[in-house]
Amino acid sequence: MDIKEIDKQYIANTYTRFPVQLVKGAGCLVYDEEGKEYIDMGSGIAVNTFGYCDDVWRHAVEAQLGTLQHSSNLYYTEPCAQLAQLICKKTDMKKVFFANSGAEANECAIKAARKYAAEKYGSEYYTIITLKNSFHGRTITTLAATGQEVFHKDFLPLTEGFVYAKANDLEDVARLTKEYKCAAIMFECIQGEGGVLPLSKAFLHGIEKLAAEKDILLIADEVQTGNGRTGKLYAYMNYDIKPDIFTTAKGLGGGLPIGAAVMGEKVKNVFDAGSHGSTFGGNPVCCAGAISILERLDNSFLNSVKEKSSYIIKELQGADGVKSISGMGLMLGVETVKPASDVISICIKNGVLVLKAKDKVRLLPPLNIPMQSLKKAVAIIKYAVALDK
Ligand SMILES: *Cc1c(COP(=O)(O)O)cnc(C)c1O
Numbered sequence: 001m002d003i004k005e006i007d008k009q010y011i012a013n014t015y016t017r018f019p020v021q022l023v024k025g026a027g028c029l030v031y032d033e034e035g036k037e038y039i040d041m042g043s044g045i046a047v048n049t050f051g052y053c054d055d056v057w058r059h060a061v062e063a064q065l066g067t068l069q070h071s072s073n074l075y076y077t078e079p080c081a082q083l084a085q086l087i088c089k090k091t092d093m094k095k096v097f098f099a100n101s102g103a104e105a106n107e108c109a110i111k112a113a114r115k116y117a118a119e120k121y122g123s124e125y126y127t128i129i130t131l132k133n134s135f136h137g138r139t140i141t142t143l144a145a146t147g148q149e150v151f152h153k154d155f156l157p158l159t160e161g162f163v164y165a166k167a168n169d170l171e172d173v174a175r176l177t178k179e180y181k182c183a184a185i186m187f188e189c190i191q192g193e194g195g196v197l198p199l200s201k202a203f204l205h206g207i208e209k210l211a212a213e214k215d216i217l218l219i220a221d222e223v224q225t226g227n228g229r230t231g232k233l234y235a236y237m238n239y240d241i242k243p244d245i246f247t248t249a250k251g252l253g254g255g256l257p258i259g260a261a262v263m264g265e266k267v268k269n270v271f272d273a274g275s276h277g278s279t280f281g282g283n284p285v286c287c288a289g290a291i292s293i294l295e296r297l298d299n300s301f302l303n304s305v306k307e308k309s310s311y312i313i314k315e316l317q318g319a320d321g322v323k324s325i326s327g328m329g330l331m332l333g334v335e336t337v338k339p340a341s342d343v344i345s346i347c348i349k350n351g352v353l354v355l356k357a358k359d360k361v362r363l364l365p366p367l368n369i370p371m372q373s374l375k376k377a378v379a380i381i382k383y384a385v386a387l388d389k
Contacts, residue, residue, distance in 0.1 A: 003033070018348060025052025028369040030353070038348070039377040041365045042355040046192075046224050046331065049251040049293050051366035057254045057292045064288035071284065073277065079287035086294050087262055090233055093246070094268035097261045098282035102223030102249035103137025105259035108276060109186070109219045109245045110141060112263060114161075116217060116270045117183035127180035128219075131167040135193035136186065136221055145186060148194070167191065168199060170206040177214055184217040184244075185210075189235035192224040195358035196326045196333025201239055208241045217267065220246040223259070224331065227251035228297040228367050231306040231329035238328060251367075254293040258286040297367075305329050305367050308374055312363065315378045321385035326360070330367055333360035336385045346384035352377045361385070 001009075003021050021033045028051045030040045043049070050057055064079060071077050084096040097112075099105045110128060117125040128145065130136065136145040143151055144158035152158060163180055165172040173185065185207055191197040211218045218241070225235035226248035232238050234246060244266050249259035257280075263270070280286075309329045316322050316334055323335040336343050340361045347354050355362040361381070365374065 018344070018353075020348060020353075027051040027054070028366050028373050036351065038351050038353045039369075039373050039380075040353045041347075041363050041377050041381070042353050043251075043364050043366050044255065045355065046229055046250045046364040047253075048255045048366055049227055050254055050296070050368050052255075054254065054368075056296070057289055060292035061256065061285055061289045064285045068284050070280070072279065073282060077282070077284045077287075079284045079291060080282035083282075083287040083291050083294070086291060087260065090294065090297075091246075091262065093262045093264050095263045097263070097271070097276060097278075098287070099249075099259035099261065099278050100257045100280050100283075100286075101137075101259045102221075102247065103139045103142045103259075104278065104281075105223065105247035105249050105261045106136050106142045106145065106186075106221060107139060108261035109221075109247050110145065110184075111276055112245060112261065112267050112270050113184035113186075113217045113219060115275065116267050119270075120215070121181070125181040125183050126161045127176075127182045128162050129165050129173060129176050129180075129182060129185045129216075130162055131187050131191070131199075132164045133167060133191055133194040133197070134164075134186075134188055134221075135191070136188075137223075167197070168203045170203055170210070173207055174210060177210060177216060182214070182216045184219050186219040186221060188221045188223075188225060189239060190225050190230065190328060190331060192331065192362075193357055195360055196331060196362055198326065198328060199239075204236075204239045204241050217244040219243060222246045222248040223250050224364075225328075227293065228302055228305055229329055229331050229364070230327075231302055231309060233297055233302065235328065252293065253286050253290045256286040256289045258283070258290055301367070308365075308369065308371070311371075311374065312378055315382065316385075319382050319385065321387045327363075330363070330365055330369075332363045333357055334363065334381075334385070335360050337387060338385060343381075343384045347380060350380045350384065352380045352384075354381065 097108045132147040134147040136142045141159040144162045147164040220236045220243035222234045244264045321337045326333045
């Protein structure tokens with residue numbers, strides 16, 4: 001049996017896979033089992049920040065792998081402490097909890113918000129406002145936080161205490177803060193799975209002000225938008241706001257599973273020993289990989305992300321078959337006249353991997369994709385979206 005058949009027989013039916021089996025990669029290039037080359041414009045969903053098997057990242061990971069691969073959180077280890085310090089220094093946040101995925105990072109943020117509000121105002125202050133069309137993960141609680149019913153059905157009852165406001169509708173958020181005893185407002189600056197939809201500056205400034213007045217915590221879900229993806233280290237930095245907690249995962253480890261809930265002044269001491277934990281959280285190998293990623297996301301590198309973004313937008317804006325482009329940095333959604341799945345199939349045939357978000361073609365290339373490869377990929381995408389192809 002070939003791998004596709006074994007997979008179909010033995011892997012739970014939770015994924016619709018593209019008909020491609022990937023075997024190895026280097027930089028922005030990846031190869032299937034027949035040796036066909038693809039330019040990867042999806043980075044394993046914004047995970048492979050510096051592409052496949054990047055040298056600096058690989059050396060950092062390999063060195064740690066041959067030194068100490070795991071220790072449990074009962075002991076101190078260097079990579080975990082250093083990564084937390086690096087994140088805090090770069091963001092002016094105060095403390096970090098390490099988890100292993102985006103959903104788990106969000107679970108931690110939710111627990112932190114509930115504990116903060118309960119201790120300060122009473123245990124009835126547990127409601128968290130999230131936005132319609134958001135995505136925060138697949139655990140029962142982060143599903144509850146996700147403002148999309150399609151993900152909820154079949155799994156009820158979900159964790160209680162979440163209400164949904166219309167994105168970019170400040171009045172709607174204000175109404176919910178009056179109707180419910182709230183602990184936090186949680187949002188993605190750019191709704192990723194929801195279709196690459198950025199929130200407006202006015203809306204985010206509005207909820208920041210509202211939250212400050214009522215001492216409701218602001219939680220920015222930076223799982224997809226974080227770690228340089230939008231041309232700033234974290235997407236909230238494009239908006240001049242400061243969340244009390246931000247969460248991140250995907251691109252942080254450069255391809256290894258790691259998530260983080262990063263806490264500011266108000267919540268930095270909300271947890272005490274035993275109030276939260278994770279066996280694998282802060283794993284030294286994952287942290288060593290993450291340090292090698294974050295250390296390189298300086299201003300000049302982030303500017304190169306913005307330049308590549310401008311190039312893609314300039315090429316695709318108004319191109320034949322393109323209706324609109326949304327997003328920021330190297331997180332872009334292309335609304336096409338043709339169904340997105342048709343565009344994706346043509347791209348695959350022609351050696352480019354792109355993703356989907358709702359009805360859009362979603363682009364999340366490695367942040368260090370060389371201009372030459374980017375040009376080649378964009379030309380193929382242009383060809384694929386054009387109406388007569
Ligand atoms: C992917 C994603 C998550 C979930 O992350 P996992 O690592 O799959 O648990 C949560 N929030 C956002 C915004 C995401 O894009």
